[in-house]
Amino acid sequence: MTNAKEEIMRRIQNATHGLLERAREYDTISRNYIQSGTRDQAQRIELFCDRLRDYGSAVYTCQSDEITSGIANLLNTRQLSCLLVPSGFPAQWLPREFEFISDHRLTNEQIGRADGVITACALAIASTGTIVLRHSEEAGRRALTLIPDYHLCLVFENQIVETVPEGIRAMSTFSLAPITTISGPSATSDIEMTRIKGVHGPRTLDVLLVGGLNV
Amino acid sequence: MSVRVGHAAEAEDFPMAAKKLLQNRQLRDNLRHATDVIRGKRAKVVNELPDWEELRSAAHEVKEHVLRYLGSYLEQFEQKCKQAGGQVHWARDASEANGIIAGIIKRHGESEVIKVKTMTSDEMSLNDALQAAGITPYETDLADLIIQLGEDAPSHIVVPALHRNRSEVRQIFQEKMHLKDLGDRPEDLTAAAREYLREKFLRVKIGISGANFAIAESGSVVVVESEGNGRMCVSLPRVLITIVGIEKILPRFEDLEIFLQLLPRSATGERMNPYNSIWAGPSGTDGPQEFHVVLLDNGRTNVMADPESSETLDCIRCGACLNACPVYRQTGGHAYGSVYAGPIGAILTPQLQALEHSQSLPYASSLCGACYEVCPVKINIPDILIHLRGEIVKRGDAPLNERIAMKAVGFALSNGRRLSTAQKLARIVQRPFEHDGNLQDLPSMLAGWTTFRDLAAVPKTSFREWWAERGKGTGT
Ligand code: SF4
Numbered sequence: 290m291t292n293a294k295e296e297i298m299r300r301i302q303n304a305t306h307g308l309l310e311r312a313r314e315y316d317t318i319s320r321n322y323i324q325s326g327t328r329d330q331a332q333r334i335e336l337f338c339d340r341l342r343d344y345g346s347a348v349y350t351c352q353s354d355e356i357t358s359g360i361a362n363l364l365n366t367r368q369l370s371c372l373l374v375p376s377g378f379p380a381q382w383l384p385r386e387f388e389f390i391s392d393h394r395l396t397n398e399q400i401g402r403a404d405g406v407i408t409a410c411a412l413a414i415a416s417t418g419t420i421v422l423r424h425s426e427e428a429g430r431r432a433l434t435l436i437p438d439y440h441l442c443l444v445f446e447n448q449i450v451e452t453v454p455e456g457i458r459a460m461s462t463f464s465l466a467p468i469t470t471i472s473g474p475s476a477t478s479d480i481e482m483t484r485i486k487g488v489h490g491p492r493t494l495d496v497l498l499v500g501g502l503n504v
Numbered sequence: 505m506s507v508r509v510g511h512a513a514e515a516e517d518f519p520m521a522a523k524k525l526l527q528n529r530q531l532r533d534n535l536r537h538a539t540d541v542i543r544g545k546r547a548k549v550v551n552e553l554p555d556w557e558e559l560r561s562a563a564h565e566v567k568e569h570v571l572r573y574l575g576s577y578l579e580q581f582e583q584k585c586k587q588a589g590g591q592v593h594w595a596r597d598a599s600e601a602n603g604i605i606a607g608i609i610k611r612h613g614e615s616e617v618i619k620v621k622t623m624t625s626d627e628m629s630l631n632d633a634l635q636a637a638g639i640t641p642y643e644t645d646l647a648d649l650i651i652q653l654g655e656d657a658p659s660h661i662v663v664p665a666l667h668r669n670r671s672e673v674r675q676i677f678q679e680k681m682h683l684k685d686l687g688d689r690p691e692d693l694t695a696a697a698r699e700y701l702r703e704k705f706l707r708v709k710i711g712i713s714g715a716n717f718a719i720a721e722s723g724s725v726v727v728v729e730s731e732g733n734g735r736m737c738v739s740l741p742r743v744l745i746t747i748v749g750i751e752k753i754l755p756r757f758e759d760l761e762i763f764l765q766l767l768p769r770s771a772t773g774e775r776m777n778p779y780n781s782i783w784a785g786p787s788g789t790d791g792p793q794e795f796h797v798v799l800l801d802n803g804r805t806n807v808m809a810d811p812e813s814s815e816t817l818d819c820i821r822c823g824a825c826l827n828a829c830p831v832y833r834q835t836g837g838h839a840y841g842s843v844y845a846g847p848i849g850a851i852l853t854p855q856l857q858a859l860e861h862s863q864s865l866p867y868a869s870s871l872c873g874a875c876y877e878v879c880p881v882k883i884n885i886p887d888i889l890i891h892l893r894g895e896i897v898k899r900g901d902a903p904l905n906e907r908i909a910m911k912a913v914g915f916a917l918s919n920g921r922r923l924s925t926a927q928k929l930a931r932i933v934q935r936p937f938e939h940d941g942n943l944q945d946l947p948s949m950l951a952g953w954t955t956f957r958d959l960a961a962v963p964k965t966s967f968r969e970w971w972a973e974r975g976k977g978t979g980t
Contacts, residue, residue, distance in 0.1 A: 293594040297750070300805035301575045304814075311811070312572035315755055318565040322558040322762070340775070394789060397706050397740065417776035430790040431739035431781075435732065436706075453776075454761035460782075461757040464722045465588065467739070467783040467790055472776035475732040479647040479663055480670055480690040481534075482541035488646060488694055489701070490732030490779065 326416070326451025333415045333449050338498070340418025344473025345486055346494045353501035356382045356443070360407065363441060363495060369404040373437065375429025378407070392429055400432055405439025405491070411463065413449045414456035417472055420444065420496070421460060424467040431467055440491040442471075445499045507803035508598045509627050509856050510657075515841025517864040522839040531667050535836050538666035539827040545773025546824060546878070552775075553765070563762050564882040567818035570753055571808060577720040577753045578799065584723030588785025590795040597802045602633035604798055605712065605745055609639050612743060614710050618701075620727065620737040621645035622714025623661055623821060624747045624800060626843040627856075630712075641712070642704050644733035646697050653680040659837030659845060662771045662823035667836050701733065711741035711792065715748045716820070717763060718797075721756045724784040725797070728767060730777050738781050744792035749800050751817040763820060766880035770822035803856030810895075813888045816851050818881045825875035825885060831868055840865060847875035847885045851892060859895060866892040 291299075313319075328336065338348045351359030361384035364372070371388040373395070383389050390403060411423035420442055422428035434440050450456050460468060475490035486492060515521070525531060550556055570577055582592045595601035609617060617634065619625065619641050631641045631652070643652040647665035651658055654676040658664030665673070674688040677696050686696055713734065717726040725746050727734045738744055754760065768777040786795045808814045826832045826846030837845030842853040842862060850865040866889045869875075875885040 293596050293600060296596055297594055297799075297801045297805065298575055298578075300801065301578075301750075301808065304805050304808035305572060305574065312568040313565050315569055318562060318569060319558075320562050320762075322555040322562055322765075324761075344778075401706070414776075419776050425788065425790045431735065432790075435735050435739060453765050454758075457758055457761035457764065464719075464724060464757045464782070465784050467781070467787050469735060469782075470776070470780040471778065472774070473778050475730070476778050477646045477694060477731045478541075478772065479645075479650070479665060480668075480673055480693055482538050482663075482666075483690040485690050485694045488698055488731035488733070489644075489705070489736055 322454075323452060324454045326455065328415070328451050330446065330449075333451050334446055334498070336451070337413060337415040337418060337444075337449050340415065341473070341496055344418055344494075346418075346473060346496055348496045348498055350498045350500060353445075353499050356497075356499060357384050359497050359499070360384055360441070361386065363497060367405075367439065367493075367495070369439060371404050372439075372441075373400060373403045373406040373429075373433055375408055375425075375427065375433060377427070378409075378429075392433055395433075397432055397436060400436045403437050405437045405441065405493075406433050407441045407443070408434055409443045409445075410448065411468075412456060412459050413444050414453060415449050415451050417453060419453075419456065419470050419472045421456065422469045422471065423463055424469065426463075426466065428469070431469060434469070434471075435490055438487075438491055439493045439495075441495045441497060443497050443499055446501075506597060506599075507806070507857050508629065509803070509853050509862075510629055510843040512842040512853050513857065513861040515862070518839055518841070518868040519864065521841060522835040522868070525835050525839050530669070531836055532834065534667050534669050535833060538660075538663060539833050542663070542773055542823075542827050546770060546827070547773075549769045549773055549775055553769070559762055559766055560880055560882050563766055563820075563880060564815075564818060566754065566759055566762065567881055568815065570755065571751070571814060571817060574750065574753065574808070577755060578750060580720040581718055581723055581753055582799075584721065585785065585797055586723075588723045590723065590785040590797055593796060593798045595798055595800045595802070598628035598630075598800075599633070601628055601747065601798050601800050601802070602630055605630065605747075606634060606637040606639060608743070608745055608796055609634070609710055610637070612710065614639070614708075614743075616640045616642065616704075616708045617710045617712050617745075618642050618644050618704055618708045618737050618741065619648075619712045620714070620729065620734040621648050621664075622712070622747055623658075623843055624714045624749050625712065626658060627802065628747070628800070630747075642701070642708065644701050644705070644737060645729075646694065646731060646733075649697055649701070650676060653677070657838060658843055660823060660826055661821050661844060661846075661848070662826075667838070701736075705733075705736040705740055709741050710743045710745065711737040713738050713744065713746045715746050715752050716767065717754050717760065718748045718752050719755075719757050719760075719784075720753050722784050724757065724782055726760065727781045728764075728777055729779050729781075730772065730774075732779060735779055735781055738783065739791040741792055743794045743796070745796045745798065747798050747800060749802075750804050751819075767820055767822055770824040770878065770880040803858065806858045807852070807855045810855075812891045813851065813855060815883050816848075816855055816888060818883050819848050819852065820881055821848075822880055824878040824880065828874040828878045830870060830872060830874070835868075840868065847889075848883075851885055851888045854892060854896075859892070859899070863896050866896065 409427035411421045474494045475488045477488045593604045650665040659667045670688045715725045716728045768774045832846040840849045854862040871886045
């Protein structure tokens with residue numbers, strides 16, 4: 290008996306004969322769709338915020354030298370006191386009056402006990418309101434932004450691209466890291482097509498949009 | 505070694521099954537409501553993109569390119585996946601794949617798995633196979649949970665429980681989750697599911713997923729979802745097993761820029777679905793320590809072998825053709841007797857089984873062309889339906905009146921140039937059954953549902969023909 294791979298490869302070999310002429314070579318595939326945006330940074334930011342609000346996410350803004358107070362204001366508004374941060378998260382951004390637990394091999398149960406999590410992201414896509422998390426880097430391990438009920442994500446203004454193709458190209462530079470893209474909070478429409486927010490992921494996603502220079 | 509597509513081989517013929525389902529008023533109301541909502545949302549977000557047609561063309565060309573070079577892309581994917589620390593298994597058919605998966609679970613001494621929605625595993629009847637091996641699978645997608653607890657079958661490839669309304673869901677949850685005071689608002693039902701599954705996400709050590717895309721260049725796998733159950737299943741367990749149909753390969757990471765625009769807008773009418781998970785192999789302390797990919801054939805090479813219909817494999821399972829199909833919207837998914845329902849099911853199910861079963865499915869269509877129009881990868885479903893009807897007639901397997909109808913069609917085809925539009929053909933087949941511009945009684949296949957709802961007849965002259973005629977008249 291031949292092994293499964295050999296047999297499947299043989300079947301494919303036999304089947305592809307008829308497909309010879311029709312298919313294009315990779316480089317000649319017509320890509321006449323829009324590959325990059327035309328908006329300036331202010332317009333990109335506006336579009337991104339519109340999309341987020343559309344998803345029901347709250348957007349707060351601050352300048353790069355106000356991150357600490359920005360975070361504090363937000364946590365006060367949300368009445369949260371104990372938050373997780375990825376292990377490399379800059380300590381100088383964290384306001385003193387709250388408890389922060391840095392992720393050093395926390396168990397899933399420990400992660401589940403926190404009020405929420407604060408992370409940064411790798412980039413964001415305006416046209417779809419998408420935040421791209423690169424894991425074990427600025428976004429931390431996947432479990433961190435998944436198990437808690439609250440996620441506060443820092444997005445720097447100059448991290449926002451306009452279109453999906455621009456976003457995917459940026460992601461392809463770190464394609465071996467685990468990536469999660471988030472476009473609004475977890476949702477389902479499985480019961481009578483009524484959209485319900487918050488099935489399994491964090492039920493609340495807040496974005497702190499940071500202006501000024503990237504840090 | 506033999507191909508199995510769920511229980512399609514034993515299923516009743518479409519007209520018989522459809523006839524019964526059409527009596528169910530509740531089902532038809534649920535279906536109409538759900539498909540109307542998705543269609544409305546889809547139309548809105550598709551119209552927003554000025555380059556939708558260009559995206560469709562590019563997607564079609566990428567997929568056709570992949571099929572042509574499938575062997576080398578699979579090799580590349582295997583190599584990259586292994587390089588990233590993954591283990592790759594090949595399965596000729598469903599039972600081989602089920603055996604591989606049960607074997608991995610047993611080797612870890614586990615008896616439970618959590619699953620994120622995968623139509624491919626339904627195609628394989630994986631849950632039955634696991635249960636037979638003493639392993640309990642937990643479906644974690646809300647709709648799949650409704651199906652599993654209700655001991656039901658999926659009726660749609662994106663929203664598998666759309667045939668159920670809230671009070672039916674409440675009844676299932678009340679009984680199976682022992683929640684006698686459960687309310688029937690979608691919020692209550694969703695919260696019950698969250699509670700029920702949370703403990704399983706945190707406890708069960710093996711996860712099973714499908715894949716929307718697998719990238720040859722990087723060995724990455726992509727899972728597209730909304731609820732977060734996918735993220736749970738692919739990142740919390742210690743061991744992850746991902747089932748990948750061999751046609752799911754894309755050459756490069758950048759190709760996602762096409763498909764991640766087309767899929768969410770077509771499937772759920774969203775600009776982007778809430779979550780996409782992308783990973784290549786296990787990743788240190790983040791997520792599963794062991795990652796397996798099962799590459800599944802199960803008849804896909806049968807589909808590839810016929811160049812007239814191989815583009816069926818381009819499908820990205822968005823479900824848009826189901827929502828658009830006047831036949832599906834009347835009968836629902838169960839009439840198709842397959843986990844793949846609607847227009848795509850009507851062409852995919854019989855081809856996977858080398859046309860040996862499900863021969864009535866290619867007739868479960870009025871050839872109106874709506875499926876082709878909405879398909880994000882431009883699969884010409886009407887043409888393939890006609891082709892498959894022809895193949896079935898050639899084998900002498902078709903029911904008598906279809907054979908007669910198809911003979912007439914064959915005659916028309918042999919006398920003229922190849923008909924390019926399905927409409928022309930539809931008109932030939934439907935003519936004897938027309939009455940006052942409505943189809944009254946189609947050949948046996950559609951009889952079951954035309955008695956319940958008049959289908960607008962295909963006009964005598966298509967727009968394109970009318971345009972051409974008009975052009976002649978004015979000499980332009
Ligand atoms: S055939 Fe096209 S429209 Fe139908 S599910 Fe597949 S990709 Fe979507």
